[in-house]
Amino acid sequence: MRGRRTVTGILFIAVLVVAVPGALRAQECRGSKPGGSTWVRSAEQYMKEARETAWQDDEREAYERMLSTLEEGIERQPDNPRHYELAGIAYAGLGDLLGADSMWSKAEALWSCYAVIDTLRYNEAATAYNRGIARLNEGDLAAAEEQFRLGFRIYDKLPHPMLQLGDVYANQAMTAPDSASRAEAEEKAIEVYSAALESVETSDRLDAAERDEFSRGVTFNMAQLLAFGGKYLEAAQAYEEYLAAQPDNADARSNCAVVLVRAAYQIADEAAQMEDGSEREAALAKADSLQGVANEYFGQLVDRDDLTADQYHNLGSGLRQIQRDEDAISAFVKALDREPYRANSLEQLAYALYYSQRYDTLKVVAASLVDRYPLSQDNLALLANAYVELQLNDSALAIFERRETIPFELRDLELIDEAGTYTVTGTIHNLSLETGAQAAVAFEFYNEAGEAVTSVTEGFVMPEQGSLADFSIAVDPEAPVLGFTYSLASLEAGT
Numbered sequence: 001m002r003g004r005r006t007v008t009g010i011l012f013i014a015v016l017v018v019a020v021p022g023a024l025r026a027q028e029c030r031g032s033k034p035g036g037s038t039w040v041r042s043a044e045q046y047m048k049e050a051r052e053t054a055w056q057d058d059e060r061e062a063y064e065r066m067l068s069t070l071e072e073g074i075e076r077q078p079d080n081p082r083h084y085e086l087a088g089i090a091y092a093g094l095g096d097l098l099g100a101d102s103m104w105s106k107a108e109a110l111w112s113c114y115a116v117i118d119t120l121r122y123n124e125a126a127t128a129y130n131r132g133i134a135r136l137n138e139g140d141l142a143a144a145e146e147q148f149r150l151g152f153r154i155y156d157k158l159p160h161p162m163l164q165l166g167d168v169y170a171n172q173a174m175t176a177p178d179s180a181s182r183a184e185a186e187e188k189a190i191e192v193y194s195a196a197l198e199s200v201e202t203s204d205r206l207d208a209a210e211r212d213e214f215s216r217g218v219t220f221n222m223a224q225l226l227a228f229g230g231k232y233l234e235a236a237q238a239y240e241e242y243l244a245a246q247p248d249n250a251d252a253r254s255n256c257a258v259v260l261v262r263a264a265y266q267i268a269d270e271a272a273q274m275e276d277g278s279e280r281e282a283a284l285a286k287a288d289s290l291q292g293v294a295n296e297y298f299g300q301l302v303d304r305d306d307l308t309a310d311q312y313h314n315l316g317s318g319l320r321q322i323q324r325d326e327d328a329i330s331a332f333v334k335a336l337d338r339e340p341y342r343a344n345s346l347e348q349l350a351y352a353l354y355y356s357q358r359y360d361t362l363k364v365v366a367a368s369l370v371d372r373y374p375l376s377q378d379n380l381a382l383l384a385n386a387y388v389e390l391q392l393n394d395s396a397l398a399i400f401e402r403r404e405t406i407p408f409e410l411r412d413l414e415l416i417d418e419a420g421t422y423t424v425t426g427t428i429h430n431l432s433l434e435t436g437a438q439a440a441v442a443f444e445f446y447n448e449a450g451e452a453v454t455s456v457t458e459g460f461v462m463p464e465q466g467s468l469a470d471f472s473i474a475v476d477p478e479a480p481v482l483g484f485t486y487s488l489a490s491l492e493a494g495t
Contacts, residue, residue, distance in 0.1 A: 029113035034082035039073025042066075043086045050093055063093035081110035085117060092124050100124060101154045118157075122205070125155035132161065141168065152195070157203040159214050162196035166218075170225050186229045193222050216245055220252060227255065232263035236290070250301055250311045257297035258318040264290040294322075302327050309338040309482075313345045316352070325352040340450035341483025343373060343413060350382045359389040370399075372485040375410045375441075377403050407433045407491065408462060410441070415484060422481045423474040430462045430469075433493075437462040440489040443473060445481045453477045457489055 046066035050059045067090035073083045084107035091099030104117045128151030135144035145168070148161035169189035176182035200206065200214040223238035239256035246252060264287040271283035301307070301315050316331030332349035335342055346369055353362035366383035373379055380403040387396035409429040416423045424443060433439075442457045454477040463469040475481070 029111070031109070031111045032079045032081060033111055034085065034107075034114070035080055036082070037073055037077055037080060039069050039076070040080075040082050040086065042069045043073070043083075043090070047086065047089060047093075060094065063090045066090040067094070079110060081107040081114060084110070085114070085120070088117075088120065092120075097124060097128060097150045097154050104154075121155040122157075125151040125158070125161070127151075128154070129161050129164070132164065136164070136168070144168070152199075156195075156199050157205045159196035159199040159203070159218065162192040162199065163214075163218065163221075166193040166196060166221060170221065170228075173225065174228060183229070186225060189225050190222065193218050193225070197222075212245065216242055223252075223255065223259075227259045227262075232259040232266060233290075235259040236263055250304065250307050251314060253297050254301055254311070254315045254318050257294040257301070258321060260290045260294035260297070261322045264288070264294065298324065298327060302330050305334075307334070309335045309342060309345070312338070313342065313348070316345070316348060320348060320352055323355075325356040328352040329356060329358070339448055339482045341372075341446040341485065343415070343483060346372070347379070350379075354382060354385065357389070359386050362386040363390060373410070373413070375406055375408060375486070375488065377406065377409060380406070405432075407431060407437075408439065408460075410486065411468075415481070417481070420480075421474055421476050423472050424484060425470070425472045428460055428463065428469045428471055430465050430467060433462045433465065433491075435462060435464045438492045440491075441486050442489045443475075443484055443486045445475060445477060446483045446485070447479055448482050450483075453479045453481055 043066045046062045046069065050062035050066065053059050053062065067087060070083050070087040070090060073080070074087065077083065084103045088100040088103035088107065091097070091103060101121075104121060108114050108117055128147045132144045132147030132151065135141075135147060145165060148165045152161040166189050169185045169192065173182050173185035173189060176185055197215065197218045200211050200218060203211070206214065219238055219242045223235045223242060226232075226235035226238060236256055236259045239252050239259065242252050243249065243256060267283050267290070268287040271280050271287065274280040274283065298315075298319060302319075307315070312331045312335035316328040316335065319325070319328035319331060329349060329352045332345045332352060335345040336349065339345070346365065350362060350365045350369055353359075353365055362382065363386040366379065366386050369379045370376075370383050380399055384396050384399035384403065387393070387399060408431050411427045411429055413424060413426040416425060422445065430437075439460045439462070440457050441460060442455060444455045445453045447453050454475055456473060456475055458471075458473045460471065
């Protein structure tokens with residue numbers, strides 16, 4: 001059973017004409033100043049016609065005539081940068097951003113103070129970015145990638161296209177069906193995130209606060225990607241860079257601690273294969289040092305009382321991954337103190353108690369888990385094992401028998417919050433019922449204080465015995481929802 005996740009939207013770049021960057025205003029101008037000509041005047045007239053017509057064919061014809069005129073002007077007066085500026089506009093109007101980029105680069109080479117080119121590039125890049133977002137929303141990843149790369153090619157002073165493309169590749173890596181596909185997507189994501197980071201560091205379109213914000217975002221994404229790819233030491237270094245600017249960020253410190261431990265395990269495993277000597281001793285010392293930093297970070301986080309339920313849950317999950325179940329227990333308890341009906345925190349608390357051999361407490365927690373989410377063999381097994389360890393054999397036997405007789409399971413439950421609509425998604429596992437049997441399950445939804453907000457009863461039709469079927473249930477309560485429970489309301493045999 002997993003926890004809540006929030007679905008977020010995508011930020012669009014507005015197409016705006018902005019002020020001339022200070023760097024261009026302040027520099028000494030060099031080269032040939034843009035000037036008028038017969039070809040400039042004719043091109044401006046064609047441009048006016050293209051922008052005023054309501055007909056696409058007429059617009060294209062006007063831009064083609066504009067470009068043809070400017071090609072003659074470039075041949076006759078190749079040192080006039082205004083010809084290249086307008087030719088770039090014509091190419092952009094014809095949908096050829098690479099042609100526009102080439103023309104504008106020549107204009108900038110001829111006149112170093114060509115500030116208007118910066119604005120032209122910016123606007124075309126923003127348009128390409130928005131087209132990329134539209135293609136992405138349509139599911140056309142190849143077309144989206146083309147637009148993002150075109151936008152960044154023509155204007156690399158803003159990181160947005162590469163950030164968006166990096167997120168696409170990162171998601172591909174995390175859902176890749178095999179290791180080769182995952183490695184390819186990871187490599188692409190790192191490439192474009194690196195380009196985004198370079199853009200952030202050199203851009204005069206971003207102020208200091210924006211540069212800091214984007215730099216932190218890219219660094220955090222890179223760290224997550226490196227960790228996912230098993231490059232734990234590199235991931236830890238990226239998280240440390242992030243923490244240098246954001247030392248109080250609990251998510252980054254928790255993630256950093258986890259990857260430090262994993263890096264320590266990797267280095268210790270490598271050391272185990274080495275022969276005795278200074279190299280092996282140095283590796284083991286490094287592993288111990290990384291483990292020590294991770295322990296320090298975990299200790300700092302567990303002692304904090306200002307984190308959110310999500311942050312405490314994520315901290316507990318990280319601690320469980322490295323078998324620090326006692327500390328994980330504290331983190332999950334704090335998460336539940338803030339949101340009493342967090343299904344995933346209650347479940348993970350039960351497992352941490354089991355592996356910590358705290359069976360008295362496990363008995364209470366597992367009983368609550370079974371009461372709230374009874375159609376789960378895993379939850380019943382946790383309670384039964386608590387009774388076994390406490391030598392309460394009759395109680396254990398009763399729970400094991402109950403486990404064997406539940407007719408179906410609800411698995412992988414997740415509560416998704418999307419703009420105030422709350423959806424429970426999951427999987428039905430038909431254990432013993434006939435195909436087509438019908439069940440009604442009552443879901444109760446709770447707020448942060450553990451108070452009931454709304455309820456709904458959902459009907460299920462069973463798939464074939466032994467098979468799985470996905471489901472989702474949506475509610476629109478008046479108050480925020482942070483957890484849920486369910487119970488079996490009725491059951492009818494199949495026909």
